[in-house]
Amino acid sequence: MSAFFAMGGYAIYVWPAYAVFFIVLIADYINPSLRRRRNLRELRSRMARQAARQQRNPSAP
Amino acid sequence: MANWIPLWVHKLSSPPNFYRFAGVVRPWALGLALILGAIALYGGLVLAPADYQQGDAYRIIFIHVPSAWMGLFIYGLMAVASFISLVWRIKLAEVVAMESAPIGAAFTFITLVTGSLWGKPMWGTWWTWDARLTSELVLLFLYLGVIGLYHSFEDRRQGARAAAFLAIIGIINVPIVHFSVNWWNTLHQGSTVRILGPSHISTDMLWPLLTMMVATKFYYIASLFGRVRTDLLSMESGKDWVRQIAGAHGSADAVSAGRAEAAEREARR
């Protein structure tokens, strides 16, 4: 097992390469879902504000 | 729109339909990418024997080459989507083109970093002005230009159209850059080190590589669809279908928080 992690002496090159691969891809994958959640939250509060305004004076558009 | 395009393409390219379709496909694509990626990594890191020349350092190939291939593949796909968006003005094609760019840039970046991590033990240097490395760097700049142009416009659709045009100019430029960089390397007698021997790679190493290539394709689909869904929601935020989604997803406390905020603002007035 430790031989596997040692990578024949090249561990300091092989593992960082794999780490970069996974970190970049995970960041790429997570980014849009965070953005999506934020957008939806903003949209919901906008909708709630509109609803509140409508409740206060129903004649306004 | 031309008549020969089948009806289901029309239906699929409408934002709410594509949003739903992408939502269904995305988990499957991600699952396949993870499973295939795990198999490829097991095959590449555990089963494949060490290279007789490079020892275990060559194992970077299982992420380096698929990433390099994805960098080019995504650029090509982005250019095709750009062309479609400019000719037929399909909103979905614009979104696909613009959301492909960050994924392609990510893969190109991975290619450069892993290539340099591979080059250090093999060539003794992090960076060399080799033809392929240089072309890859130029590709990254092409991606960054497209992303930068897209975000510099206030109107997003206009930005998408301008950036789509740049992407098409870029795809014409890619072979020219490759040719000129090759010529430049022969002129200056650069280091023409070949990492890979001319394609006599053994099957033990080949199948994990090919599996990884397929896995990255599925990953691309999953990531792209997630990005497209996000973008469609924010671009169409005034439309009914988005409001319904926002309402359905919204937990009660989020709505009440918004209401409280609004009430507070009203009270302050």
Add this chain to the structure above:
Amino acid sequence: MSHAPLASACAAVLRRDLTLAWRRRGDIVMPVLYALIVITLFPFALGPEDALLQRIAGGIVLVTMLLAMLLALDAMFRSDIEDGSLEQLMLSPQPLAMMLSMKILAHWITTALPLIVIAPLLAGMLHLPTAVMPVLVYALLLSTPLLSLLGAVLVALTAGTRRSGMLLALMLLPLCVPVVIFAAGAVAAAQQGLPWLAPIAWLGAALVMALVLAPLACATALRIALDA
């Protein structure tokens, strides 16, 4: 209603742009001054050793020219967009691509031509051999219009945005890599006593292609960037 013939319309655009540039003579001097400053700084950074400077002179002069042109590129259509004359041009009955190529020509005359004139002086300051000078001038004569044409397309694309300076450089870099490679390659080949005609011929071919395609692309780009 009769339109002005194409030739006289082209001449009018060219004359207008040159007149405007002449009224602002100070701006023409700027890129030249910039190139002079950059070239003066190199020996201070690298040391006054003749052999070293001689070896890198061609490349440094070419890159300096490129950067100096980039400095002026930003302004190619700016004043025309601000005063609305570009929109007039887009509405005019003459083909937009022809009008734009005249504007690009005027821009080349006012920014690149002065740079080419002082290029031998700058190269001389870095001890480039006199025999190589003509090759440097040929390379510049072919590569600077190429850069103007490519740059014009990108400037047109950024026409609708507010800040574009750094973005323009980022977008131009991939496009100018082949130009720099062949131009500097010709100078380097001449310096080593190798045949330099091939890279010059490639530059010429690229220039012919750009002369035909770039104004069309520039017109398309402007239409994309300016219509809301």
